[in-house]
Amino acid sequence: MKRAERIGIVGGTGMLGSAIIEGLLSSGTVTAKTISVLSRSGQPGFLARHPGLDITTDADRLCENCGTLLLAVPPAAAATLRLPAADHLVLSVMAGVTRDRLSEITGSHRVVRAMSSPAAALGLAYTPWVASDGVTAEDRHRTTALFGAIGLTDALDEEAHLDHFTALTGPVPGFVAFFADAMTAHAETQGIPPEAADWAIRQLFLAAGRMMAEDTLSPAGHVRQMIDYAGTTAAGLQAMEDSPIRGLISEGLAAAAAKAREIG
Template sequence: MVHTSVIGCGNMGSALVTGLSKAGGHTIVACDLDPDALAAVADYADETTDDISRAGEADVVFVAVKPDIVEAVLGELDLSADQTLVTIAAGVPTAFVEARTDARVVRIMPNLAAETRDMAAAATGDLTDEVRVLLDDVGEFAEIEESQMDIATAVNGSGPAFVFYFIKAMTEAGVAGGLDHEEAQTLAAQTFKGAAETVLQDDRSADELIDAVCSPNGTTIEGMEVLWDSGADQAMTDAVAAAERRSKELSADFDDE
């Protein structure tokens, strides 16, 4: 059992609280100054509080606040070398956090799928066994270098929004063809979910899997020809590059301090 706390119960923080609660086996303190945010996670946390010092008593402390208030939150935390601080704020370098706490520091970029325990996360820093257990309980994670955090932020941090965009487009295509919205959305979302699981569990590459679905002169190859001609892959590359660029800009703001 890991005694953990989550400071900042916005979208990402609440997703972590919910996912860890569903995993079971941990004590969770949720901390936020907004009573509505605390009320939203009250059923999943062992304790809710607006007292940061109370949250600072946990073995593992997640700081899931906006980048511009990270420094203020760190200033209110008095952590020891026996504790671990896990920072989630996009663009905030590990060194910036390490200079402001005595705790071990781990920087992660998770995503909202932590709520359903399907999170993809990138992690760097002093990963303890406790942190590994927590991350494993809400999904999958990859250990990367600090220098790779900007691209990881773009791929798995921003990535869910890009996937939602394509699910919406596929749903709307289904509706245009005569399905009702709920039917179309279920089919589109489950198709993305199933395809993702196939990629994770199958040894074949994405290109090989595409070939496996495409029968000669069949329906899929007709659709793929449209996608190949559309430049959709370049649009995705450009979207990831834009998100990475913004992450680097945020990091530069902290490098100047």
């Protein structure tokens, strides 16, 4: 198999790396034979169900055998990470680690910095990315194909926007789970049995997510539609609109984005 066709994943046994591998394999975009995984332990971990994967502890061997690298280790590991990958296409989903820093780590000028999420395992991630000047048209095509296999993807112009997407779409289910938990807790305070509350709110978020994904109406449009209907939901939405909840949500997202910049 040609080196250019192989993908080396650094940190592939971690939560995000293994989720991306699951998504890529499930999509049929790649096969286990085209993937090599760099793992400090040399153990497959969550990937044991894919026996065809090449698991190695040798970074030099990984870079020698693979033309594309995907870095999915925790951002703190960037401080000690060094890879001989000067002529490689390097993709990274490490939060906060800039393109310039990625070039220092790998020696490559063909660098793509991205942000994805564990939803990649289900093909439901949103993966925005920003390319360095050295990334070719062919590299862009390959990047789009790989990230498009695990969900939706967009090429961005502003690298700073990735820190915000780290907060907005990276921590799936994260902030959405927080809101669901608040609703579940409210239901329980009203005497609803915990199991019924949990089941109901899970179904609510499943249905809402699907409706917003498939409907052309924006989230704001859905809110306006419900308020204009002037029913029971309108009373609740209007109370929330009149509260400071929007500002508090914005503060939380800004804090997460600030942490991403600090980590990098």
